[in-house]
Amino acid sequence: MILLVQSNELYNNDLRAMLMAFYPGEKLTVMKPVDVANVGKELHNEFTLCFTALYDEKRTLLKIEEKAEVKFYAYVSGPYEDRKVFRNRLKLAAYQMLSEFTGRTLPWGSLTGVRPTKIAIHGIKEGESDEDIITEYERRYAATTEKAELALKVAKRETAIFEEEDIDVNRDYALYIHIPFCPSRCLYCSFASFPIQQYKYKVPEYLAALTKELQFISYVNRDRRLVSIYVGGGTPTALGELSFDNFLTEAVRYFDTSHLKEYTVEAGRPDSITERKLEIMKAHGVTRISINPQTMNDSTLKVIGRAHTADDFERAFRLAKEYKFDNINTDIIAGLPMEKLKDMENTLDVLRRMRPESLTVHSLAIKRAAHLSEELTTYQEYINHDAKEMQALAAKYATYMGMKPYYMYRQKNIAGNLENVGYSKPGRECLYNMLIMEEKTDIFGAGAGASTKLVNPGKGNVERIANSKSVDDYIVRIEDMLDKKRDVIGNTRINK
Numbered sequence: 445m446i447l448l449v450q451s452n453e454l455y456n457n458d459l460r461a462m463l464m465a466f467y468p469g470e471k472l473t474v475m476k477p478v479d480v481a482n483v484g485k486e487l488h489n490e491f492t493l494c495f496t497a498l499y500d501e502k503r504t505l506l507k508i509e510e511k512a513e514v515k516f517y518a519y520v521s522g523p524y525e526d527r528k529v530f531r532n533r534l535k536l537a538a539y540q541m542l543s544e545f546t547g548r549t550l551p552w553g554s555l556t557g558v559r560p561t562k563i564a565i566h567g568i569k570e571g572e573s574d575e576d577i578i579t580e581y582e583r584r585y586a587a588t589t590e591k592a593e594l595a596l597k598v599a600k601r602e603t604a605i606f607e608e609e610d611i612d613v614n615r616d617y618a619l620y621i622h623i624p625f626c627p628s629r630c631l632y633c634s635f636a637s638f639p640i641q642q643y644k645y646k647v648p649e650y651l652a653a654l655t656k657e658l659q660f661i662s663y664v665n666r667d668r669r670l671v672s673i674y675v676g677g678g679t680p681t682a683l684g685e686l687s688f689d690n691f692l693t694e695a696v697r698y699f700d701t702s703h704l705k706e707y708t709v710e711a712g713r714p715d716s717i718t719e720r721k722l723e724i725m726k727a728h729g730v731t732r733i734s735i736n737p738q739t740m741n742d743s744t745l746k747v748i749g750r751a752h753t754a755d756d757f758e759r760a761f762r763l764a765k766e767y768k769f770d771n772i773n774t775d776i777i778a779g780l781p782m783e784k785l786k787d788m789e790n791t792l793d794v795l796r797r798m799r800p801e802s803l804t805v806h807s808l809a810i811k812r813a814a815h816l817s818e819e820l821t822t823y824q825e826y827i828n829h830d831a832k833e834m835q836a837l838a839a840k841y842a843t844y845m846g847m848k849p850y851y852m853y854r855q856k857n858i859a860g861n862l863e864n865v866g867y868s869k870p871g872r873e874c875l876y877n878m879l880i881m882e883e884k885t886d887i888f889g890a891g892a893g894a895s896t897k898l899v900n901p902g903k904g905n906v907e908r909i910a911n912s913k914s915v916d917d918y919i920v921r922i923e924d925m926l927d928k929k930r931d932v933i934g935n936t937r938i939n940k
């Protein structure tokens with residue numbers, strides 16, 4: 445257990461993220477100095493580590509204590525007026541202290557945000573040289589050169605694709621549709637997802653509510669161009685064949701699809717794919733699908749609660765190729781419980797043989813909503829620490845497969861403090877994946893747990909509207925949710 449003592453709540457989240465990057469899965473308690481003083485020194489016995497940040501007018505004292513004994517301390521000078529600048533300095537100092545204390549470095553250094561490419565994209569826009577951009581990652585955030593180069597590579601590719609695709613923030617928008625059902629729940633899942641067996645009687649009502657939301661989205665964007673549809677989940681193909689067909693009919697019924705550049709459906713779980721569903725997707729104009737093995741190791745698949753085998757993946761993948769899908773993505777995870785580097789190598793060998801058009805490599809993230817978080821005590825010893833080598837190996841295989849990295853993001857509590865990287869063959873990138881990361885245009889989310897992101901380039905901010913994650917709530921409250929959305933969209937457009 446870790447204790448974070450802070451006299452300025454403004455930076456709670458920054459220091460919390462820094463501590464969690466070094467101590468993933470540890471419980472963290474935050475207290476004010478006055479409360480710590482009231483309890484006295486014996487409080488330290490309850491914690492393995494105490495990290496303190498005491499702010500005064502001119503500077504901030506940071507210290508690390510173990511059983512009330514000060515191990516490291518440092519001062520971070522103000523001024524505090526430019527919060528962003530101070531935040532970066534504070535995080536860097538905290539990172540350096542924790543790094544010395546633990547004897548470990550982190551690949552992204554003090555960079556804890558979701559979008560590591562942001563700095564490189566800004567640098568490219570400002571006309572900075574590659575060297576200057578890489579130096580900024582290294583000096584200001586203590587990131588490794590390897591990660592700085594990866595961020596720069598991705599940022600360059602994204603910038604080029606946005607230019608090629610001619611995406612216009614005011615004219616274009618993307619649509620995300622969430623189908624919150626899965627054949628079973630994966631151990632690490634933190635998405636809005638419910639077992640289809642248990643929820644199958646609710647599917648018609650769910651799809652009816654979803655249709656109302658799609659009609660609404662189509663209406664509020666009647667003067668704009670829909671450029672991308674992404675159907676995710678959950679597992680959209682967990683729906684029965686008839687429901688799936690009806691759903692895909694409704695998904696585009698109300699939209700002008702003449703400007704559509706891509707149409708993705710996550711067919712994630714191989715055990716949910718049938719010939720008929722592939723036929724249905726083809727008939728409805730789906731251009732890209734995802735079939736996700738996560739690993740080609742059957743025993744790991746069992747541990748993580750996926751009700752399919754490696755053979756099921758190969759069968760589904762071949763079937764999709766027979767149905768002439770020429771843009772198939774495959775997701776895998778680095779750092780799965782009990783997996784070693786050789787398991788990752790085996791997974792990558794199979795994929796190299798199967799030749800997908802894109803490969804997304806996730807690093808295992810233990811989010812609070814996941815079963816894995818609850819069962820962390822049980823699985824702690826199985827959480828492997830080879831994630832870094834696994835990511836590096838996946839990068840090599842992606843190159844062998846003729847792919848390049850094109851989008852990237854990070855999550856909290858991610859294995860090895862790493863990142864998730866999407867690789868693809870040239871021309872097979874998923875535009876939606878880049879749009880959601882770089883906030884290039886509005887993304888309208890439909891369905892339980894879906895979020896709408898309204899980009900306001902003038903103000904440089906993004907307005908978010910989240911739908912209820914509960915299927916029942918979504919069905920019952922659909923009209924209220926649409927009213928709320930109508931108000932926020934109206935205000936955002938007026939203020940643009």
Ligand code: SF4
Nearest residue numbers: 626629630633637678
């Ligand atoms: S397939 Fe995806 S959404 Fe479904 S349970 Fe597994 S991780 Fe969650």
